[in-house]
Amino acid sequence: MPSLLFCGPKMAACGMVISIWGVIMLAMLGIFFSANSAVLIEDVPFTEEDIWEDKQPPQRIYALYRQVGINCFIAAAIYVAVGAISLCQVRLNKRQEYMVT
Secondary structure (H helix, E strand, O other): OOOOOOOOHHHHHHHHHHHHHHHHHHHHHHHHHOOOEEEEHOOOOOOOHHOOOOOOOOHHHHHHHHHHHHHHHHHHHHHHHHHHHHHHHHHHHHHHOOOOO
């Protein structure tokens, strides 16, 4: 039977730690971008046209804030998937320790 084990115990544990940190960090960034935090204005990709050529300038900037927030939530979901894969790898490594070949 083929094994689904493709990384060792240290790499799987490292993947879990990095995934937990990534989920926390990106979820918080997504929340702050969705709340239109003024501190994060430098990370919003807007141009001069977004400010001067728009009849309602804040609406276009707020839409860009929401899009960046959605991107952060998508990245956090990817980190959740990587964390789940790492957790499976940790469990497979633990089970392999007790198997006799």
